[in-house]
Amino acid sequence: MTGFFEANREILLFTGLTAVKIAVFLGAVMGFTALLTLAERKVSALMQDRIGPNRASVFGFAFNGLFQPAADGIKMILKEDFMPERAEKLFFTLAPFFALVPALALFAVMPFGDYVMVFGCRVQLQIAELPLGLFFVLALSGLAIYGVILGGWASKSNFALLGAMRGAAQMVSCEVVLGLTLVGLMMIYGSAGLQNMVRSQGGLLFGFLPAWGVVYQPFAFILFLTAAIAENKRGPFDLVEGESEIIGYFMEYSSMRFAAFMFAEFVEIVLVAMLAATLFFGGWQVPYLYETGFLFPGGAQLPLNHYLVSAMQVGAFAAKTVFFSWFLLTVRWTLPRFRFDQLMGLCWKALLPLALLNILITGAVMKLPL
Amino acid sequence: MISVKKVDNKPLNLLERVYLLEIARGIAVTAGHFFRNLINPEGMPTVQYPEQRIPLPGNARLRTRHRLKIRADGSPKCVACFLCRTACPACCIHIEAAEYPENTVEKYPAVFDIDLSRCVVCGMCVEACPEDAIAMDTNELPGGALARPDMMLTKETLLRDIPSTGDPSVKGASNRLANEYLKTRGEQ
Amino acid sequence: MTLTAAIYLFGGLTALATLLMIFERDPVKAAMLMLAALLSTAGLYLAFSAQLLAALQIILYAGAIMTLFIVAITVTPAAWRDTRTARPAGAVRLKARTLGLAAAAVILAELLKVSAGVKTVTFSPEFSETGTLDLARLLFGRFAFQFELLSLVILAAIVAAVALAAKRKEAQ
Numbered sequence: 001m002t003g004f005f006e007a008n009r010e011i012l013l014f015t016g017l018t019a020v021k022i023a024v025f026l027g028a029v030m031g032f033t034a035l036l037t038l039a040e041r042k043v044s045a046l047m048q049d050r051i052g053p054n055r056a057s058v059f060g061f062a063f064n065g066l067f068q069p070a071a072d073g074i075k076m077i078l079k080e081d082f083m084p085e086r087a088e089k090l091f092f093t094l095a096p097f098f099a100l101v102p103a104l105a106l107f108a109v110m111p112f113g114d115y116v117m118v119f120g121c122r123v124q125l126q127i128a129e130l131p132l133g134l135f136f137v138l139a140l141s142g143l144a145i146y147g148v149i150l151g152g153w154a155s156k157s158n159f160a161l162l163g164a165m166r167g168a169a170q171m172v173s174c175e176v177v178l179g180l181t182l183v184g185l186m187m188i189y190g191s192a193g194l195q196n197m198v199r200s201q202g203g204l205l206f207g208f209l210p211a212w213g214v215v216y217q218p219f220a221f222i223l224f225l226t227a228a229i230a231e232n233k234r235g236p237f238d239l240v241e242g243e244s245e246i247i248g249y250f251m252e253y254s255s256m257r258f259a260a261f262m263f264a265e266f267v268e269i270v271l272v273a274m275l276a277a278t279l280f281f282g283g284w285q286v287p288y289l290y291e292t293g294f295l296f297p298g299g300a301q302l303p304l305n306h307y308l309v310s311a312m313q314v315g316a317f318a319a320k321t322v323f324f325s326w327f328l329l330t331v332r333w334t335l336p337r338f339r340f341d342q343l344m345g346l347c348w349k350a351l352l353p354l355a356l357l358n359i360l361i362t363g364a365v366m367k368l369p370l
Numbered sequence: 371m372i373s374v375k376k377v378d379n380k381p382l383n384l385l386e387r388v389y390l391l392e393i394a395r396g397i398a399v400t401a402g403h404f405f406r407n408l409i410n411p412e413g414m415p416t417v418q419y420p421e422q423r424i425p426l427p428g429n430a431r432l433r434t435r436h437r438l439k440i441r442a443d444g445s446p447k448c449v450a451c452f453l454c455r456t457a458c459p460a461c462c463i464h465i466e467a468a469e470y471p472e473n474t475v476e477k478y479p480a481v482f483d484i485d486l487s488r489c490v491v492c493g494m495c496v497e498a499c500p501e502d503a504i505a506m507d508t509n510e511l512p513g514g515a516l517a518r519p520d521m522m523l524t525k526e527t528l529l530r531d532i533p534s535t536g537d538p539s540v541k542g543a544s545n546r547l548a549n550e551y552l553k554t555r556g557e558q
Numbered sequence: 559m560t561l562t563a564a565i566y567l568f569g570g571l572t573a574l575a576t577l578l579m580i581f582e583r584d585p586v587k588a589a590m591l592m593l594a595a596l597l598s599t600a601g602l603y604l605a606f607s608a609q610l611l612a613a614l615q616i617i618l619y620a621g622a623i624m625t626l627f628i629v630a631i632t633v634t635p636a637a638w639r640d641t642r643t644a645r646p647a648g649a650v651r652l653k654a655r656t657l658g659l660a661a662a663a664v665i666l667a668e669l670l671k672v673s674a675g676v677k678t679v680t681f682s683p684e685f686s687e688t689g690t691l692d693l694a695r696l697l698f699g700r701f702a703f704q705f706e707l708l709s710l711v712i713l714a715a716i717v718a719a720v721a722l723a724a725k726r727k728e729a730q
Binding site: 088090091130131132135136138139140142143145146149150152153156161164165168169171172175179 | 586587590593600609610612613614616617620621622625626628629632633637638
């Protein structure tokens with residue numbers, strides 16, 4: 001028995017570590033996503049001078065609505081699981097999985113910290129260190145379309161199909177723009193691995209400015225955010241599920257199947273927030289914080305313990321994620337919904353040429369002898 | 371005829387067509403509200419309704435929960451004429467008439483139910499009543515209930531005479547018939 | 559060992575999904591099986607440690623092309639018909655089967671020729687870095703005919719799409 005462990009020490013350690021990382025990171029993400037469903041309602045309420053949900057209580061303690069996600073979950077489980085008579089049973093059942101699984105799988109490549117030393121072992125704070133992480137992100141986010149199409153078609157409802165058609169056209173168009181906006185970043189960092197990209201953002205520009213992606217590519221950031229929100233099917237591009245007109249591809253869904261679609265949407269908010277933080281805002285980088293501690297541009301130093309530095313970096317990543325999640329919610333509750341032709345025009349006539357132009361200019365600037 | 375109003379919108383300038391500045395301004399407004407309310411939740415106008423209430427304006431147009439008025443002897447002023455039931459657009463009033471055994475002049479309602487879950491609080495019953503027997507001046511808002519039977523107002527609940535002291539409804543012109551009848555019995 | 563198992567697993571899945579797709583009558587189910595075949599092909603590329611190829615396979619084929627296919631198919635009358643409908647007449651079926659089998663035989667023969675040729679190619683150890691280039695040289699050089707022959711499949715798909723869309727007028 002010991003012989004087996006000795007012989008496979010590497011692979012067992014790797015498997016165990018990965019399992020722990022998945023459990024911790026995915027657990028944190030799921031918890032945050034559940035809170036985000038509450039945050040969406042609270043943020044929208046606060047910006048409209050309302051209070052929002054604050055009644056769900058356990059033994060009389062409501063904590064200003066903190067138990068609302070749990071109440072929602074229990075309600076969703078207890079609802080009738082309805083399926084239209086003419087629905088395609090197989091695809092109707094599969095569609096929520098198609099929506100949820102790619103979104104969750106994408107967290108595998110998110111670097112949520114640099115590394116920590118555990119019992120003299122260097123543990124990377126990223127579940128899967130893919131050298132082509134960015135391509136992985138693009139590939140899997142493209143697969144999320146199938147949940148929309150299948151859900152819309154399999155329920156055999158005209159409104160659902162309309163939502164699915166809109167969704168497919170929108171996501172394919174925006175996927176193109178999304179991929180192209182990231183090309184400029186890949187050119188600058190010379191890598192498509194997310195951890196490498198974050199490491200490249202650790203330096204300083206002109207001696208004081210943190211060398212984050214947004215400093216190099218401010219224009220690409222705006223394009224990326226627009227395309228990512230559209231890809232995410234959130235307002236102002238939520239015409240896939242426009243509540244006031246067609247309800248959307250999940251119209252015939254109820255109970256936990258519907259909850260899976262809804263949860264996938266919120267998971268995607270977290271994803272977009274994490275991607276924006278990772279690619280354009282330095283991921284887990286804290287300005288002026290290096291492996292040994294702070295080193296300010298004036299020359300002042302503040303040496304710090306390794307664990308403190310790691311904790312600060314993970315905290316910085318979490319804070320950036322929270323900020324961008326809040327920003328996406330704010331955008332959704334601020335802007336009116338686009339019309340379908342307006343969105344298509346925006347994607348193909350404005351964002352796509354601008355993204356191509358961005359690549360051109362980036363390439364030209366990089367070739368300049370500076 | 372549908373009248374068409376032509377709106378003369380001024381064309382957007384370049385900065386507005388790029389849309390980014392306008393988005394930023396919009397987000398500034400909403401984020402301003404968000405943070406103001408986050409820091410100072412007391413400043414929001416929302417009232418936590420069942421526990422916390424704002425006083426009702428109390429003007430002449432205020433319509434609150436119904437009540438039936440009573441006479442000095444405690445009998446209902448209502449003569450079961452069914453006019454309120456006829457006037458009610460929501461059909462929420464149910465009346466069953468009965469006769470006093472010793473009084474052949476007028477009827478009284480044996481059953482008078484108002485289904486608050488159907489009532490639209492329009493006040494037409496009050497206007498229709500020839501006897502001024504029904505009023506909507508209890509200052510109680512017909513609130514929510516956990517079951518439909520809780521929303522049914524029976525005669526007993528309706529006859530709770532809320533402004534008990536000095537209620538002008540006890541005397542008044544509209545119960546002339548009853549007063550005359552009572553006079554013949556020598557009780558007043 | 560694990561890698562070989564993965565190669566056989568994904569290869570088998572690809573073959574299985576493709577076969578099922580060919581014999582599937584429901585157009586949407588066929589398209590989904592094709593998606594499964596494309597995804598397991600991507601898995602196969604990964605097992606060969608050609609990561610870029612796998613990613614592009616998913617982005618282009620599964621993410622974009624199949625999406626459009628499936629959207630187009632889901633709005634055809636065929637996808638909204640009840641599944642129990644009348645089958646085509648015997649003569650038409652026979653003709654279609656003969657033609658289909660003939661086309662399949664030709665493509666299979668050419669593919670076998672290609673795979674015999676590919677076996678002789680020695681991959682450089684840094685295949686994942688430069689393999690794309692080798693692959694391109696082979697595809698557009700030595701096996702250009704077989705590669706172009708595969709585009710017949712796309713032609714067949716276009717014809718089939720027209721046929722599916724034309725059914726509507728017939729019904730009216």
